[in-house]
Amino acid sequence: MQEYDRRVAAGRLRDDEHQRGIIQNLQHLHDELRYYKAPAIVHPTIESLKPEPVSVFGRLFKNAPKEKKLAEIPDNLPRGLYLYGDVGSGKTMLMDMFYETLPSGVTSKTRIHFHNFMQDVHKRLHKMKMEHGNDIDGVPFVAADIAEKGNVLCFDEFQCTDVADAMILRRLLEALMSHGVVLVTTSNRHPDDLYRNGIQRESFIPCIRLLKNRLHVINLDSPTDYRKIPRPPSGVYHAPLDSHAPTHADKWFRFLGDPQQDHPRSETQKVWGREIYVPKVSGRAAMFTFDELIGRPTSAADYIELMRSYDSFIVTNVPGMTHRQRDLARRFITFIDAVYESRAKLVLTTAVPLTELFISKAEIQDSVRKDAEDRKGQKETGEDLDDTMRNLMDDLGMNMKALKNSSIFSGDEERFAFARALSRLSEMGSQEWVERGMGLEKDGGKKDKDTWQRVRSKQMEDSM
Numbered sequence: 001m002q003e004y005d006r007r008v009a010a011g012r013l014r015d016d017e018h019q020r021g022i023i024q025n026l027q028h029l030h031d032e033l034r035y036y037k038a039p040a041i042v043h044p045t046i047e048s049l050k051p052e053p054v055s056v057f058g059r060l061f062k063n064a065p066k067e068k069k070l071a072e073i074p075d076n077l078p079r080g081l082y083l084y085g086d087v088g089s090g091k092t093m094l095m096d097m098f099y100e101t102l103p104s105g106v107t108s109k110t111r112i113h114f115h116n117f118m119q120d121v122h123k124r125l126h127k128m129k130m131e132h133g134n135d136i137d138g139v140p141f142v143a144a145d146i147a148e149k150g151n152v153l154c155f156d157e158f159q160c161t162d163v164a165d166a167m168i169l170r171r172l173l174e175a176l177m178s179h180g181v182v183l184v185t186t187s188n189r190h191p192d193d194l195y196r197n198g199i200q201r202e203s204f205i206p207c208i209r210l211l212k213n214r215l216h217v218i219n220l221d222s223p224t225d226y227r228k229i230p231r232p233p234s235g236v237y238h239a240p241l242d243s244h245a246p247t248h249a250d251k252w253f254r255f256l257g258d259p260q261q262d263h264p265r266s267e268t269q270k271v272w273g274r275e276i277y278v279p280k281v282s283g284r285a286a287m288f289t290f291d292e293l294i295g296r297p298t299s300a301a302d303y304i305e306l307m308r309s310y311d312s313f314i315v316t317n318v319p320g321m322t323h324r325q326r327d328l329a330r331r332f333i334t335f336i337d338a339v340y341e342s343r344a345k346l347v348l349t350t351a352v353p354l355t356e357l358f359i360s361k362a363e364i365q366d367s368v369r370k371d372a373e374d375r376k377g378q379k380e381t382g383e384d385l386d387d388t389m390r391n392l393m394d395d396l397g398m399n400m401k402a403l404k405n406s407s408i409f410s411g412d413e414e415r416f417a418f419a420r421a422l423s424r425l426s427e428m429g430s431q432e433w434v435e436r437g438m439g440l441e442k443d444g445g446k447k448d449k450d451t452w453q454r455v456r457s458k459q460m461e462d463s464m
Contacts (some may be wrong), residue, residue, distance in 0.1 A: 001027045003101050019090060021251060025081060025218055026098050028244045029184070032078040034103040038180035039074060040149035044145045051135045070140060070171070071178040073214070078131060079242065080183035081213055082158070084190055085220030091186040092156070094220070094229065098184065099154050112152030114158045114185070118165050121146075121172065139168055140376050143175030155185035159193040167200070170207035183215060211355050216244065236347045236429050237354060241317060245349040249287065249316045252347040256312035257282030270425060271305045284311040290318045294332050303338035312345040320352035329358045333421045340424040354425055358418050 081137050083091055121142055128138035134328045146153070153176065160166050171185065187194075191211040195204045211217070215236060238248040257264070259282045267286075269276045274299070280287035286306065293315055306313075321329040339346045349356060427433060 003097055005095075007336050019220075022083070022094065022218055022220060023097075023133065025216060025244060026094065028242070028247065029078060029081060029104060029216075030098070031243060033152065034105050036076070036078055036105070036182070038107075041144055041179055042071075045133055046136070046141070046297070049137045051137070060330055065296055070175050073174070073177045074171075077116045077177060077180055077214075078182050079244075080185070080215040080241070082185055082187065082191060082215040082217045083220055084187040084217070086188065091220060095156060095184070095186055098196075102152060106152050108148075108150045109152040109154070110146075111154040111156070112153040117155060118162075122164065125168075139171050140175050141273050143172055144179060147176055147179035147181050151180055152184065157185070158185040158187040158194075159189070160198070161205075163199045166195050166198055166204040166207070170174075170205070170210055173207065173210055177214060185215070190219075226376050236345070236434055237350065237425070238348070239350040239353050241349060241351050245316070249314050249347065253280070253282065253285055253287050253314050253392045255295065256314070256345060256347070257285035259283075267309075269305055269309055271302050274302075276302055276306065278306075278310075280343075281310070285314065286310040286312070287314040287316070287390060289316050290332075294328055295336065300334050300338065303335050304342075305437070307338055307344055310344070311345070313339060314347040315317035316349045318348050318350040320350075320356050320360055321358055330417070333358070333417050336421050336424055339429060343436075346428050348425075354422060358421065387408060 001023055014390060038387060083094060084197075085091055099109065100288075102109055124142045124145070125138045128136055128141065132138075176183065191208045194208060195201055198204065236252065236395075238245055253259075255455070262283045264282045265281050267278045267281045277292070277434055278286050278288070286309075318332075319325075321332070336346070352360070404438070
């Protein structure tokens, strides 16, 4: 941020509020890297990457060698950045500034054009196959080599147009992250638009999920807005609760509220003689911490009353809820249902990714393991635990195969509520949902805003 201010003062850059917000995200990562210590790189042995001996039955049916399991991504790995925008949006300038001002604690760093990076990766993989056979799983070894050269890796122009790249990219990036590599990349398109219409694109979807879950996705294009405050460059959901989280919530509160005309204040709403304290209000937007909204005894009637009073909700510091917090989880799901059914807008800062809000990864592992022990001798499903976690959020399409009969849920109703909440959160996180009724759609404007308000008013009347 100091470098940006210096360039503005020198007349090299024009002071731009939207760009300044993006610089703030870069500053947050810069601050995290100042105290980040990457783990020591552990190279896999060549022997460990060779396929296990295949049975006669396997050779008959030509089963493909199973991929080696990668190490876990460290819990302390700072979340990287994915900056996307059209030509002329300032991607190169921002990357230059970030790379040049990395803190001295970053002992090694690499910056490379993504196309050149992938060419180098394929050359290395080809060399390994020539030396050790076609069945060797070279990705973990190559990733370790790359990680040794830079624990901050900056890509220019991230894209995927080649099926060969698409088939290895998710595993390559995950392997780099498992070695503690922080990724920062620029691109011309949103992760959801990568490899669009590509061959076997369904195999590339896990890579898109990895990018969205492990990198802050930020739009560099200054949006056309009918109001003075620009739309925040990131999505409505933010995890984890890092230094970016408060900024994320404040930006969305300013965007969805009206702080210039209606100074933020607290309010009290009444439901059946009881009072609901709303700590921060501006315009038709209300902001709570999770404890303020869900941590106290509240009911569906309370949430419906809030929906009548406000169009947008910013809820901060949402924790991951294990089976010990089932009451909180049920209450939060009831709130999500109320927001969804009233067509209101929802912004969250969460401690964990959405998929782990109501059930932790450790719980899933423990439950599936116990269920597997209980079903010893029965036919296996053929889906290992890692695949369960990886597929759990197939565009939030809920691949629940290994969880469906798990004892972790108390019954069908709870299982359904869990899946429905994630599905609704996914829909409410879409650009279409966020911009609906705000006049921001390409074919929208005032007419669209008025129509949305009429529809929402009718829904509120029906709920009375």
